[in-house]
Amino acid sequence: MLYEPRAPSAAGIGLRSLRDIGGAFKSAALTALVALGLFSLLIGERTDQGPTGALVLTPRLEVLAILVAAAFVGGLVRALVLGRDTAAAGGLVPHAAREAAARIGGLAGPALLVFALATPLLFYHNRYLLDLAIQILTYVMLGWGLNIVVGLAGLLDLGYVAFYAVGAYSYALISHASGLSFWICLPVAGMLAACWGILLGFPVLRLRGDYLAIVTLAFGEIIRLVLINWQSLTGGPNGIAGIARPSFFGIPFSPGENGFANVFGLEFSPTHRVVFLFYLILALALLTNLVTVRLRRLPIGRAWEALREDEVACRSLGLNTTNVKLTAFAMGAMFAGFAGSFFATRQGFISPESFTFSESALVLAIVVLGGMGSQLGIVIAAVVMLGGFELFREFEQYRMLVFGLVMVAIMIFRPRGLVGTRVPSVFLAQRRAIAGDFVREGHG
Amino acid sequence: MEYFVQQLINGVTLGSIYGLIAIGYTMVYGIVGMINFAHGDVFMVGSFVALIAFLLLVSLGMTAVPLALVVVLLVAMALTALYGWTVERVAYRPLRHSFRLAPLISAIGMSIVLQNYVQIAQGARVKPLPPLIQGGFTLISSPEFSVQLSNVQIIVVLTTLVVMVIFAWLVANTRLGRDMRACEQDLKMASLLGVDTDRTISLTFVLGAALAAVAGIMYLLYYGVVDFFIGFVAGVKAFTAAVLGGIGSLPGAMLGGLLIGLIETFWSAYFSVEYKDVAAFSILIVVLIFLPTGILGRPEIEKV
Helix, strand or coil: CCCCCCCCCHHHHHHHHHHHHHHHHHHHHHHHHHHHHHHHHHCCEEEEECCCCCEEEEECHHHHHHHHHHHHHHHHHHHHHHCCCHHHHCCCCCHHHHHHHHHHHHHHHHHHHHHHHHHHHHCCCCHHHHHHHHHHHHHHHHHHHHHHHHHHCCCCCCCHHHHHHHHHHHHHHHHHHHCCCHHHHHHHHHHHHHHHHHHHHHHHCCCCHHHHHHHHHHHHHHHHHHHHHCHHHHCHHHCEECCCCCCECCECCCCCCCCHHHHCCCCCCCHHHHHHHHHHHHHHHHHHHHHHHHHCCCHHHHHHHHHHHCHHHHHHCCCCHHHHHHHHHHHHHHHHHHHHHHHHHHHCEECHHHHCHHHHHHHHHHHHHHCCCCHHHHHHHHHHHHHHHHHCHHHHHHHHHHHHHHHHHHHHHCCCCCCCEECCCCCCCCCCCEEHHHCCCCCC | CHHHHHHHHHHHHHHHHHHHHHHHHHHHHHHHCCCCCCHHHHHHHHHHHHHHHHHHHHHHCCCCHHHHHHHHHHHHHHHHHHHHHHHHHHHHHHHCCCCCCHHHHHHHHHHHHHHHHHHHHHCCCCEECCCCCCCEEEEECCCCCCEEEEHHHHHHHHHHHHHHHHHHHHHHHCHHHHHHHHHHHCHHHHHHCCCCHHHHHHHHHHHHHHHHHHHHHHHHHHHCEECCCHHHHHHHHHHHHHHHHCCCCHHHHHHHHHHHHHHHHHHHHHCCCCCHHHHHHHHHHHHHHHCCCCCCCCCCCCCC
């Protein structure tokens, strides 16, 4: 490639930057013009239902003006600051810094685990924080489950929430019908979800990456629509209420004679159940993590990762790709089923509302932001996402908008997520983390 | 029999709308090889732009419906095309050399953005529009059931036909169409032979969005209500249509759209309305499993 050497003379630089500024203004003006076109009708006029029921327009020109001005300034900043040498600026983190980050990363896992174990003790009197922690852990577990499918096996699953729904409804229906305890219903619900995973997976796993994604999306929607319409079984849009709450291995969390507090000689407090739920979901999430980490060292886990990197090569080496995909699907579905059971027993009420596509998108965003394949990254991503949602509660209206923008931005600026390194499962002499940028996934 | 004919008419009308959206999917998939997940929402934006443009015209005192419709059509096509262009420029172009699933994930993000943007800007409530075009013909009248062909249905089908003919001519006979076909066959080779691929891809999105805008207006006229969520289901159905017809094939998209429209209408008429979306989604799964190349598609050869 021809490379024009930069003239170091002051006059040359001055001229160049002058021209740069002119160009920047031009491109910013263009950005503003596009923004004006985009927002002119949808922002500039608001439609409301008038007193007669017909729509009336209310102009909102000031909002439009602010947005266009913002686009102009944004375009200017982008052209002036980010316009030059982006290639040199990004991507090249010094080797030493990366090494240090890796060393800290090694300690972060255990530290987080200790923190998680201590959370109920630290925040015993803060019910709000405990509930948030339980919610975050549920998503960490879902993220880890989906990570098996997306991160390890490289299959994009847009209908993951379907298995979550299957788990929740299975638990609710079985425990309603049979009155069996949580500890029996949980594995049954997980197995049912895994069966659904196999049932779906069997026909569709021959499909290519993005076709597979759309089919899983369709499957997720079918499950939701059936849940809404099969009134006699699922209660339709009203859902199922009065689901059995978990008991401490048979001892209920009630103020009565045989309640948890009485048996252990404590004063009754509703927080006991919350703390128990916290440790329950922590244990379930850690189980997911443990299984994933162990499976990565077994032939099946290695097959998943090989499949992600190159499906054609896998097939040439004699792997039965359908079976490999199927196990990944079933595994992921099973953990979603566990998480679903937990969700049902925690809420005591479930309805199809909780299992929409945006839920799937949220879990997927957690996995993607976490770096697709990194267990620690998913924890960080879940904390960032759900913590962010809570922090900006007042702006709830804008929450999903920002969420979508973040998803696009991650793909553009950090396609490998927050933890963008890959640690190989199989290595020759030394285990070395490599930047995700060096890993190119093949077609599959 | 009369009932059947009526459903046939309804199905063809609905199918025309799906076909127009499906073209956007099929063109983008043919050239860039990605599922433009946000395309359904671009369609939704198109119908909102049309709604507001129409209300604006009425408030400015334009009452002649045919003239207003033409103006609305042009405005909506132009603005929606701008949306299509922006989406490609912002969310897809930087990812052209990224890893395989990146564009799809980015497209999902864009779809969420568009939905919530319209929800915030225009509110979550359903927007009704009084019927603009009234009247129609009674084709067959019998004591039990008379078959109606409304003027709206005629306009929807005719507009679709006209737009399709113009579009087919564009692809077959213009420089842009030739570039598009070249890019569809081999993006790299086309760029080596002097086709400005970035520009062609941009224009593909622009054209797809403009067609989606036409579909949006037709939807608005036919149903009389829009809300910010119509893009999701319509998008999945139109994608199903594109796959059913054979992805990458323009006549296939139209054929698939018609088939999906007919299947959905007949399913609702003879089985159950509640499960009509389930039927559409199931068709998608069944088609992808048993007929992944679609009716008019070419088999995809995987090169190592």
